Amino acid sequence: MRILGIETSCDETAVAIYDESKGLLSNLVSSQMTVHQPYGGVVPELASRDHQRKICLLLDQALQTAQLDWADIDAIAFTEGPGLLGALLVGAATAQALAYSLKIPAIPIHHLEGHLLAPLLEDQHPTFPFVGLLVSGGHTLLMEVKNIGQYTLLGESLDDAAGEAFDKVAKLMGLPMPGGPAVAKLAEQGNPKRFEFPRPLLHQPNCDFSFSGLKTHVRNLYQKLQPTDAQTKADIAIAFELAVVDCLVTKAKRALSLCGVKHLVIAGGVSANQRLRQVLTTQLTEIGAKVFYAKPALCVDNAAMIAYAGLYRYRAGQYASLAVAPKARWPLIDVLPI
Ligand code: KG4
Numbered sequence: 632m633r634i635l636g637i638e639t640s641c642d643e644t645a646v647a648i649y650d651e652s653k654g655l656l657s658n659l660v661s662s663q664m665t666v667h668q669p670y671g672g673v674v675p676e677l678a679s680r681d682h683q684r685k686i687c688l689l690l691d692q693a694l695q696t697a698q699l700d701w702a703d704i705d706a707i708a709f710t711e712g713p714g715l716l717g718a719l720l721v722g723a724a725t726a727q728a729l730a731y732s733l734k735i736p737a738i739p740i741h742h743l744e745g746h747l748l749a750p751l752l753e754d755q756h757p758t759f760p761f762v763g764l765l766v767s768g769g770h771t772l773l774m775e776v777k778n779i780g781q782y783t784l785l786g787e788s789l790d791d792a793a794g795e796a797f798d799k800v801a802k803l804m805g806l807p808m809p810g811g812p813a814v815a816k817l818a819e820q821g822n823p824k825r826f827e828f829p830r831p832l833l834h835q836p837n838c839d840f841s842f843s844g845l846k847t848h849v850r851n852l853y854q855k856l857q858p859t860d861a862q863t864k865a866d867i868a869i870a871f872e873l874a875v876v877d878c879l880v881t882k883a884k885r886a887l888s889l890c891g892v893k894h895l896v897i898a899g900g901v902s903a904n905q906r907l908r909q910v911l912t913t914q915l916t917e918i919g920a921k922v923f924y925a926k927p928a929l930c931v932d933n934a935a936m937i938a939y940a941g942l943y944r945y946r947a948g949q950y951a952s953l954a955v956a957p958k959a960r961w962p963l964i965d966v967l968p969i
């Protein structure tokens with residue numbers, strides 16, 4: 632059984648092939664960073680056009696890398712949402728046209744379910760039930776995951792997503808896109824004792840987050856200090872990163888205790904953050920729990936996670952109809968159980 636996955640929800644065009652017995656046979660990602668960099672953020676129309684330019688090339692390359700032919704592919708999984716509608720349309724239309732012509736099923740996948748299941752691709756993987764902390768550029772959610780497709784929302788960000796906060800802070804500080812890795816790199820040189828940032832909602836007895844105040848805090852501090860030296864910038868970066876990590880870790884621990892489970896999965900772009908991984912590893916060990924995550928390349932947007940989620944939905948017979956109808960908005964709790 633081999634599933635080809637296609638991901639085009641935002642600014643990465645990605646194609647991967649997952650073999651049920653051999654694992655990942657190819658995993659290609661083409662970033663649009665240079666396309667959007669001059670605008671300081673993703674421009675939806677440019678994203679769609681760039682996906683269109685690259686998708687066929689990547690499909691050919693994925694087959695070549697895996698040394699396969701179209702006849703060796705059993706199903707095509709694609710990101711049906713959420714994301715930028717025009718960008719999603721390119722992937723959905725390509726996947727459904729291919730599936731139709733090859734007479735194989737097309738499998739619609741929720742982008743966040745892909746992220747959530749990516750850590751299951753690793754040798755060290757969690758068992759159900761677990762708590763999932765999804766931290767990406769567009770979402771920050773804590774979910775109880777009883778099984779694939781059985782998700783209960785425990786809490787979420789009331790304003791900016793964690794990745795969005797990293798990106799906005801990076802922009803304020805004049806750092807390149809994507810903001811998260813740039814802020815994290817700068818923070819490595821920072822003095823953690825110089826600034827103490829607020830921890831929004833930390834002591835409220837829920838699993839919700841709020842990150843927009845942290846971004847405002849950075850903006851105000853910048854206006855006050857007008858820093859030109861690298862050390863002050865690094866000190867601000869580490870204070871911001873520590874505040875975000877503290878909020879994520881505290882609420883993740885609360886979610887584990889609420890659900891009475893010991894396995895936490897972190898997924899999405901921000902789960903590549905080394906400090907988040909370190910602090911979680913230390914603090915969860917102290918309470919007899921364990922954190923699981925994917926390798927950095929599988930934390931950010933990729934098609935391996937879409938192909939992998941596609942395998943479960945294929946086995947459940949959850950195929951796409953002929954209508955090409957991607958969803959820009961689609962709450963994760965609305966996906967079908969398996
Ligand atoms: O999951 P993802 O690739 O795309 C979305 O579905 O949104 O996540 C991208 C987000 C960006 O905001 C990026 O700045 C952030 O993940 N990110 C990080 C790191 N690597 C990526 N944030 C903090 N530290 C990192 N190392």
Ligand code: ZN
Nearest residue numbers: 746767931932
């Ligand atoms: Zn994503």
